[in-house]
């Protein structure tokens with residue numbers, strides 16, 4: 001079985017400017033390339049799980065999402081880094097919309113992933129998926145995380161560099 005580093009997109013790969021759909025508007029989050037590099041070198045699949053309700057709202061199309069992900073993927077390839085797959089959910093009423101676990105289950109089945117050996121990195125309470133197995137690390141700064149701290153349902157960090165250091169320590 002494989003292990004995976006699951007990444008939320010907005011706020012983790014790119015700075016969350018809300019409803020981003022053009023590559024020109026992508027500003028990379030500090031530390032993301034180092035985190036992906038570490039995952040690549042340590043045999044983690046790197047899989048993006050992103051809610052894109054902007055499609056349901058008519059702000060952009062599913063084709064826009066696909067094109068953006070292709071361009072983002074090329075950027076990683078240009079740095080000799082690998083993002084293995086990009087899962088997105090365009091709907092509100094869907095088992096795949098985070099925090100529902102559908103996208104992660106799709107990835108688990110597609111790649112034969114052991115979720116107990118896997119990690120989810122996000123920046124919102126809804127990035128704590130309703131599934132047992134993966135440990136969740138949340139990046140502080142974009143959204144309120146008080147309820148997370150209270151219930152100890154995820155670990156909270158101040159930067160992707162801190163998350164990387166923590167991963168190195170526990171692996």
Ligand SMILES: [Mg+2]
Pocket residue numbers: 008009010011012016122123124
């Ligand atoms: Mg996010």
